[in-house]
Amino acid sequence: MHLRFLPEEHRETYGEFLNYAFRPQEGPNWDDNRIPDPEIYHPRGFYDAPPDTPAADLDSADLVTVCAFYDFTARVRDEWHPLPGISAVASPPEARRQGHIAAMLDELLVEFRDSGRYLSALWPFKYEFYRRFGWATTNNYAQTTVPPDELSAAVPEPDGEFVRLDADDWDRTESIYATAATEDLALDRTEGWIRHRLFRRWDSDPYVYGWERDGDLRGYVVYTVDGDFDSRTLTVYELVGVDADARSHLLRFLRDHDSQVDEVFFKREHESTRLIDDLTDPRAATVEIQPGPMVRITDVSAALEAVSLPEDATCDLVIDVADDRCEWNDGAFRLVVEAGSATVEATNVDSDVAVEIGALSQLLVGAQSVDELVRTEALSVADADAADTLRAVFTERDVFLREGF
Known part of the structure; x- marks a missing residue:
């Protein structure tokens, strides 16, 4: 078996796998009405055929499991780095519990390493499942449900204007998001x-509205309205403003739906966003904290050397990495950090630090502290000096990967 690019003529079978995995309620006679894939989307097929089989000789019947990834670029410690987002991991019921998904993911990690994609991310269907393969949680996020009229306490006097946006306004929304x-x-x-x-x-496609002042777009909100006449929910998928003023006017826009909907549901916001603090009756809102996506280093040496670290931190430690899926990561590495840059080389000397690959991934992106990982026993240090060095090198960051994929 082997992983390879998915030919266009196998897309129907690929879609059937995805539909059964993620929308089985639609039954077998499904319509292929999927939305278009962006240019950064790369589907893969895991085939029950020899690796040297010519693409023309492959049959869709040879497909065992499928997956895909989005070729994202993400900010890591204030610089841009490749971060492929794994998606669409699916297999038909007759191929399950035979180790195919594990073998496919192993080959995908090899592809990432060989192509210079030294980090990766995904949204798990089960956290326990992907922890076994080395991924670890990046961040939590908040979900808030509130009656629309309760937003009145958080909104300002009317100013500016609301405008409907469409896909041709993509660059305007990107400017807001980037800010x-x-x-x-x-x-x-x-x-x-x-x-x-x-x-x-x-x-169903969402509504996208922006708030402008003097023709200058300052924020936007993406949402859908679901339910029937007796009970409707406005679900906010993304609300982004360049400042607090823009955000408050977007909340005013949502408040003004009080005659149409019973509740506003903010699906995925930064954990620190505390809308309840602005409400007259904080108990009117329900806030849930949910675990977010997961991250994994796919190439320890490349990742540590690529990501910029604090300029004032110095380090000379031997780190023993445990990675039972990627043999090139599993072992001891000497990590030397000076002036914000790291050099990494394999070594056989005694280690100062022992760490699981998921925990090292969290350290690298700043998702967890040294002390927290020591508490969970995913990280152990030889002495206090080694712990202090790690704290200086792997500082915590404000991490928030908000996109679903």
Whole structure:
């Protein structure tokens, strides 16, 4: 078996796998009405055929499992780095529990390493499942449900105007997003991603409205309205403003739907966003904290050497990495850090630090602290000096990967 590019003539079978995995309620006689894929989307097929089989000789019947990835670029410690986002991992029921998904993911990690994609991310269907393969959680996010009229306490007097946006306004929304999304793991969004994932959705396309002042777009909100006449929910997928003033006017826009909807549901916001603090009755809102996506280093040496670290940190430690899926990561590395740059080389000397690959991934992107990982036993240090060195090198960051994929 082997992983390879998915030929266009196998897309129907690929779609059947995805439909059964993610929308089985639609039954077998499904219509292929998927939204267009952006240019950064790369589907893959795992075939029950020899690796040297010519593409022309492959049959869709040889497909065992499928996956895909979005070729994202994301901010990591204030610089842009490749971050492929794995998606569409699916197999038909007759191929399950035979180790095919594990073998496919192993080959995908090899592809990432060989192509210089030293980090990766995904949204898990089960966290336990992907932890076994080395991924670890990046960030949590908040979900808030509130009656629209309760937003009145958080909105200003009317100013500016609201305008309907469409896909041809992609560059205007990107300008807002680039200004506001300053967190680590925020994406450098492409035109294709914005057109096909911000302005389109799988089941029904969203509304996108912006707030302007003197013709200058200052923020936008992406939402759908679901339910029937007796009970409707306005679901906010993204609300982005260049400042607090823009955000408050977008909340005013949502408040003004109080005659149409019973509740406003903010699907995925930064954990620090505390709308309840602005409400007259905070108990009117329900806030849930949910675990977010997961991240994984695919090439330890390349990742540590590529990502910029604090300029004032110095380090000379031997780190023993445990990675039972990627043999090139599994072992001891000498990490030397000076002036914000790292050099890494394999070594056989005794280690100062022992760490699981998922925990090292969290350290690298700043998603977890040294102390927290020591508490969970995913990280152990030889002495206090080694712990202090790690704290100086792998500082915590404001990490928020908001996009679903």
